[in-house]
Each structure stands twice: as structure tokens, then as C-alpha cells.
Amino acid sequence: ITHIIAMIYMIKVYYAKFNEYTRNYGLGIAILLLFAIVFISMYVTSFVEGVNMLDALVMSSNAFTSNGYAVLGNSIPGKLDSLILVWGGYLISGVSVATLTSAILMKYFDSKFEDFDRRFKEMEDLLKEYKK
Template sequence: MKNSSNRYLNPKEFLPEDEVHTLRQVFYLVLMSCFFITIFYSLTFTESDVFYFAIFDIFISLVAVMLLDESKFQNKILWLLIVPYGSLSYVLFGSTIMGWLDLIHIPALIYLVKLAYDKFIEYTRSNSLGITILLLFSIIFISFLITQIVENKNPLDSLVMVSNAFTSNGYAVLGSSIAGKINSIFLVWGGYIISGAGTATLTAAILLRHFNAGIKRLEKIIEDGGKD
């Protein structure tokens, strides 16, 4: 998407530039959180959620590989540590030694947490952006962890509850299936992002029309003065 010339894949076609910057900041923070969660569940997983964790582990490992510069030799070594051997063996063969094998790439995940944070700081500074989003994201992430503990919910249910609470849609789990819960998350955050874009676009349009009207009045005054 980043390298595509297709206008439908260009986020600036749909969102104001400021919001695009914010989403790119959030992208690095989300990655950092996903790496942290993977480390946490590699050490504390239970048999009831092994399959879903394995799928998540494989997916986030693929995303991690795309972050690394393949021209550097040390990154090629890091790739070997990022590979989720345990998760792959569980999904493909139903192996029960997943937990032990996943310990192999925990050091790589710790490094990736730092790498994602460094990229966030680099992007923020290079575009002269503020770090308020870091505070906001920290509140959401901490609430996500607290909800799991105090409400005794699994990660997906906790994420649904926090998403609903943050966007003022209540504090409940919407959906009874895995697919339904994931869909509700996309709807909540998608609606939140688009509503913000609509408000920003409408405000910009009103200000632009007011500014253009002011320019026309000024031009008319200058023209009238010139005639006098």
C-alpha cells in the first residue's frame, strides 16, 4: 500500500493529513504492544487459547519481518529468531511443546519492542509531531490489561470491552463468536476514525469557504479603491 500508485490505497484520499500522521504513529505503538503481548502469552499461555495465540504469533512475526532491513547481516540472523517455531509446530502438527520452542524467539521480540518504539520516536520527530498520542495509547493499553485481570476476560473480550468503553459505546462484549467480536472491533474503531475525519473535513471546508469569502471582499475593496 505504501508503494502503490493506486489512489484507493492512498490514505490521504480518505483522511486529513493530520489524521494520517496520527494513524502512522499509532501503527508503531500497536506493533510495540503486540510484541509485548506475544512475549507475555509465550510465558503464560493456557491450553484453552493456544490455537488462537499460535495464529496471532505467526501473524505478528510476519509483520515483524517486514520491519527489518534485509540488507543488514544482523537482521538476517534476527529473522531466524523471529520465526515462531513453536506456534508453527502447533498449528501444523498439534505439538504440545509449543511453549518451550516459543522461548527461542522471545529475545527477538524484546528487541522488536524497542525497534517499534524507536521508529515511533523517529517518525514523530521527523514530522514535528507531538507525543500526546503516546499518553492516550498508554491509557488504552493499561486499561486493556486491567480489564483482563479484574473482569477475568480473555484478551479478545478485553479488547472489545475497552474499545466500546473508549468510543462511548458501552462496556460490554459485542458478539458471541471470534469472528463477530473481531468484526465489532473493526466497526468501532473504523467508525471512530471516519467520524473524526468527517468532522475535520467539514471544519476545514467551512473555514476555507469563509477564508475565500474574505479574500473576495478584500479584492473587491482593492478594485473599488483603484477606480477611485
């Protein structure tokens, strides 16, 4: 029972951190887009391939996350759907990596700029004192 309580607490803490991070870096739209791509494609796959929703979700998830290591679908629309998912996965992966990289670089360089601003201010103060 204590494990369950600890897990619920950890979920709450990490969800709050995740929520703050997505708000700070504007990732909410990207996450909604990710789910929209997968779930819309799940319905399309179910319709064009004639499979149940679980199989459609598995096919869509595999195509989206594997970036095309397998051609899924037996029909032309199913294969096109698979291609859309693969390229959607590429796009989301690229945007996610770029966003994370820019966040890391911004954090690093913001601290550097603050340090340089502090140093320039100290130099200006020393020059003003020297001129007096």
C-alpha cells in the same frame, strides 16, 4: 491479482491524503490519544476483569465506540474503566466533530475573505483612478 494491486494503490493514496489532512489540522495528537485510551484500557480491563486480551479489546472497543449503551465489566474497577472509556469516547467524538466543523468553516470563510479582499482592492483602485 489486479484487485490486490489496485487495493494496495488505493490504500497508499488514501493514506497519503489522511496523513496530509492530519498534519494540516493537527489531528496527530488526537489520533494517538484515541489509540492510547483504547489500548491502556484494554490492559486495565484484562487485569481487573481477569479476561484474555481479545475479550478485553472487544470490551474496551465496545465501551469506547458505543458511548455507554452497555455497562461492561463485572467488578467495580471494570465498571469504572468502562465509564472512563465512555467519557473518553464522548470527548474524542466532540473534539473530532468540532475540528472537522472548524476546518470546513475555515475553508469556506477563507475563500469568502479572499473574495472580499479582491473586491475592496478593486474598489480602492477605482477610487484612485476617479480621483486622478
